Amino acid sequence: MGRRFTHAAAGSHDIHWAGERRSAIGVAFLLFTALFAMDAGFGGLDVTRGALWTGLAGLVFVILHPPRVSVRPGLLSARGLLGTDSVRTDSLVSVRWSDGVAQRMVLRDTDGGRVEIDPTVLVRNPAMWRHLDADTRTSIRRGTLLCGSTALRQLAERIDRETARTVFKVSGLQ
Known part of the structure; x- marks a missing residue:
C-alpha cells in the first residue's frame, strides 16, 4: 500500500515530468485524430468504431503516462x-x-x-x-x-x- 507524499519538507521532483505528460497526451490525441479522420474519410465511422478509437487512444495515454517521481529526505x-x-x-x-x-x-x-x-x-x-x-x-x-x-x-x-x-x-x- 502506498504512502502519501507531502511537499512540506525540502525535496526534489522530476523537472521533465510535465513535458513527458504533454507528449503522452499529444501522442494519444494524434492517434485518435488520425484513426477518427481515416475512418470518417472512408465512410466507416459509426458510434462503435468511434468508441473503439477513443478507447485505444485512452489506452495509449495510460501506457505512455509517466509517474511523477519525487524525492525528499528519507x-x-x-x-x-x-x-x-x-x-x-x-x-x-x-x-x-x-x-x-x-x-x-x-x-x-x-x-x-x-x-x-x-x-x-x-x-x-x-x-x-x-x-x-x-x-x-x-x-x-x-x-x-x-x-x-x-x-x-x-x-x-x-x-x-x-x-x-x-x-x-x-x-x-x-
Whole structure:
C-alpha cells in the first residue's frame, strides 16, 4: 500500500515530468485524430468504431503516462494514474534492476514499501539523485541495505558519465 507524499519538507521532483505528460497526451490525441479522420474519410465511422478509437487512444495515454517521481529526505514516491507508491530511502532493503523492455530500478524498504522507477529520471535530475544517494548511504550504515550496492554503483557511474558529457558539451570540448 502506498504512502502519501507531502511537499512540506525540502525535496526534489522530476523537472521533465510535465513535458513527458504533454507528449503522452499529444501522442494519444494524434492517434485518435488520425484513426477518427481515416475512418470518417472512408465512410466507416459509426458510434462503435468511434468508441473503439477513443478507447485505444485512452489506452495509449495510460501506457505512455509517466509517474511523477519525487524525492525528499528519507522518502521516494512515484505517483501514477492509479495511486502513489513510496519507499523509505533511509531504510532500504534492496535496490535491483528489473528485466524487461524498459529498464527499471526497483527499490524496497524495511516496511514492505516498493517503488519501480525509470533510472533515467535520476540521471536527468541531479538533485533527486543527491537525496537518494545520501539516504542509501544511511541504509548501508544501518545495515538494512542487503542487496543493491552494485545497482547503485552502476547508476552512480552512469550519472557521472552523463554529467561529464554535459560539462564537455557546454564548455565546447566535445
